[in-house]
Amino acid sequence: MTRRPDPLRIDVGGLARRSVASLYAHLVTRPTGRAVRLAIESQLAEAGEPTISLVDFSQVTILDFSCADEVVARLLRRYLEVDRPRDAFFVFRGIQEWHEEPIQVVLERQSLAAVAQVGSGDLVLLGSVSPAEERAWRLVEEAGSLAAGDSPPSGEEPGFRDILEALVRRRLVFPDPAGDLHALSRLAALQ
Amino acid sequence: MNVIPLPASLDHRSLDGLLDAAARIDGGRVLLDGRHVRWIDPNGMVGLLSAGRHLLDATGERPRFQLPEQSDVPGYMARMGFFREAETILEMGASPPRRGGGASDVLLEITPISTNADVHEVVDRVQTSAGAILSRTLHYPLAAVVQFSVILSEVCQNILEHAEAPGWVAAQAYNWQKRLGRHVLVIAVADLGRGFRGSLAPEHSARFGDRWGDATALEAAFIHGLTRFPDSHRGQGIQQIRKQVRRWDGAISIRSGTARIADVPEWDDTPPLAEGLEAFPGSQISILLPERTEESGS
Numbered sequence: 077m078t079r080r081p082d083p084l085r086i087d088v089g090g091l092a093r094r095s096v097a098s099l100y101a102h103l104v105t106r107p108t109g110r111a112v113r114l115a116i117e118s119q120l121a122e123a124g125e126p127t128i129s130l131v132d133f134s135q136v137t138i139l140d141f142s143c144a145d146e147v148v149a150r151l152l153r154r155y156l157e158v159d160r161p162r163d164a165f166f167v168f169r170g171i172q173e174w175h176e177e178p179i180q181v182v183l184e185r186q187s188l189a190a191v192a193q194v195g196s197g198d199l200v201l202l203g204s205v206s207p208a209e210e211r212a213w214r215l216v217e218e219a220g221s222l223a224a225g226d227s228p229p230s231g232e233e234p235g236f237r238d239i240l241e242a243l244v245r246r247r248l249v250f251p252d253p254a255g256d257l258h259a260l261s262r263l264a265a266l267q
Numbered sequence: 268m269n270v271i272p273l274p275a276s277l278d279h280r281s282l283d284g285l286l287d288a289a290a291r292i293d294g295g296r297v298l299l300d301g302r303h304v305r306w307i308d309p310n311g312m313v314g315l316l317s318a319g320r321h322l323l324d325a326t327g328e329r330p331r332f333q334l335p336e337q338s339d340v341p342g343y344m345a346r347m348g349f350f351r352e353a354e355t356i357l358e359m360g361a362s363p364p365r366r367g368g369g370a371s372d373v374l375l376e377i378t379p380i381s382t383n384a385d386v387h388e389v390v391d392r393v394q395t396s397a398g399a400i401l402s403r404t405l406h407y408p409l410a411a412v413v414q415f416s417v418i419l420s421e422v423c424q425n426i427l428e429h430a431e432a433p434g435w436v437a438a439q440a441y442n443w444q445k446r447l448g449r450h451v452l453v454i455a456v457a458d459l460g461r462g463f464r465g466s467l468a469p470e471h472s473a474r475f476g477d478r479w480g481d482a483t484a485l486e487a488a489f490i491h492g493l494t495r496f497p498d499s500h501r502g503q504g505i506q507q508i509r510k511q512v513r514r515w516d517g518a519i520s521i522r523s524g525t526a527r528i529a530d531v532p533e534w535d536d537t538p539p540l541a542e543g544l545e546a547f548p549g550s551q552i553s554i555l556l557p558e559r560t561e562e563s564g565s
Contacts, residue, residue, distance in 0.1 A: 102390050104420040105383040106428070138390060138413055140420040141503050174413040181503060 081165060081250060082124035083264050088147065089135025091115045102138035109146025116151060117161065126163035128250070130264045134170030144178035149186050156188075156247060165247050167264045168202075169193040176202065189246055191260045199261050201248065209248075212239045216249050217259045224255030271318075273301045277311030279453070279553040280537075283522065283544055285311075289318035290545035297322050297330035299357070304335040309437035309455035310553050312349045312377055316435055317457045319356040321548060324459075332357040347437060348376035374400055374438045374452070375419075381433035386423045389436060390416045400440045404450050406559040407515065414511050415556075421504040422456050422552055429495065430460025430549055447534060449558035459549040463488050463523040466495045481524035482542050489521060489528045508554075515556050523550040532557075 092103055095115040103109065120127055131147075133139065139147075148168065155164045171179065171192045183190060183203025191213075192202045201213055215229060216222050222240070229236075240257060243249045250258040271288045274281040289297075299319065307315075315332075322330040332353070334341045341364050344350065350363040374396050378389055398412040405411075419436065426434035438454040460466075464484040471493055472479045487493040492506045505521075509530055512519045520529035520537055527541040534557065 102387065102416070104390050105386050105424055107383050108387070138416045140417045141507050142421070142424060145503070174410050178417070181507060185503060
């Protein structure tokens with residue numbers, strides 16, 4: 077039986093108010109970002125494994141670059157490392173137009189990428205992504221999953237499998253033990 | 268008695284003269300003669316506090332401040348919270364006016380920044396007033412209040428992370444009818460900390476060898492995004508502030524030590540780099556955001 081990741085919803089706005097101070101409504105300053113990231117990691121530590129975390133920014137109005145670096149980039153980097161604390165995947169939701177730039181900038185600076193649901197409801201990749209990775213990710217996203225034995229779609233370049241492997245390494249799709257790939261948004265029940 | 272006469276207009280253009288004069292004092296009582304000041308903006312007020320604090324440290328005595336004779340100027344300084352902050356720094360030549368209790372038109376009063384909580388406080392405080400000024404007066408899009416708050420947050424964090432000393436921030440919008448024909452929002456931030464050269468020296472000075480100095484350190488941070496942190500992922504604050512200020516066709520300049528560096532839009536005539544200033548501690552940041560016009564397209 078395929079082991080599907082357990083979904084975990086994380087309300088960043090609520091977490092900020094609980095873990096930092098009830099008076100602060102905005103995600104600004106590096107120590108605030110660090111506190112929120114640690115609170116997310118602590119929630120993850122209590123969840124099942126693997127986990128798909130739906131990190132929700134809907135209740136966040138202001139997100140500065142320092143906080144974006146801590147709450148998004150450093151969080152992703154930590155769970156990409158070989159000695160990551162646990163097996164976790166991330167989808168960021170509630171990303172408004174004014175959140176996109178800080179997130180995009182911090183991800184690009186660290187050559188990272190993330191799956192995000194933006195204000196329109198569309199799912200996008202933010203950060204540093206090649207056009208080929210974008211196309212392959214979109215294919216999985218629209219299909220919901222791609223079986224290991226499926227042949228590459230017509231028109232895709234010869235290195236298509238390598239590109240899919242890169243998406244797995246970057247944790248932008250979920251590989252099950254059979255080698256099938258699943259769209260993170262489906263597993264997080266966003267679609 | 269050393270006398271530093273303050274100019275009629277104490278703003279981003281005349282600030283260096285005040286800081287240079289204060290840096291030249293090495294002892295004895297000082298009089299900051301403000302009698303002829305007819306105009307003062309956040310850069311002038313925050314600069315005056317910085318000069319006063321530096322003189323207090325250098326001479327061991329609070330410099331005496333002679334209030335502007337034009338009565339509306341001290342009144343305005345009171346509304347900006349200047350006298351509250353100056354209480355422990357300057358000795359007043361006369362009783363300063365009290366701040367009125369009515370509704371204030373001030374965007375952001377002079378606010379000390381010494382902890383992260385202060386940065387949160389500043390961001391919270393500007394939410395209501397900044398929205399109205401940015402959209403109605405400067406004709407920026409509604410979302411600009413978020414970007415403006417991010418600028419304030421990053422610029423205040425610059426004090427905490429790099430200066431390792433307290434500082435101040437203030438902001439206000441003005442009608443620069445004669446000078447520019449439109450409204451301008453002025454943000455001033457200053458600290459008396461280590462300055463950019465001091466902050467970056469342990470990590471980067473060896474690489475620059477003999478060329479290392481205030482101007483090189485400013486260029487390294489301002490243009491290349493270097494920071495004192497070995498972590499190469501840091502240092503986006505100033506870069507992102509510059510990007511946003513450019514989008515709004517604004518001007519940003521930073522003085523630190525003996526140099527000042529600036530991003531200069533077409534409407535401003537500040538030199539992009541000034542060297543050979545007197546060595547004044549810390550850093551002083553000025554940001555000017557002009558009203559959006561159809562012509563400027565910004």
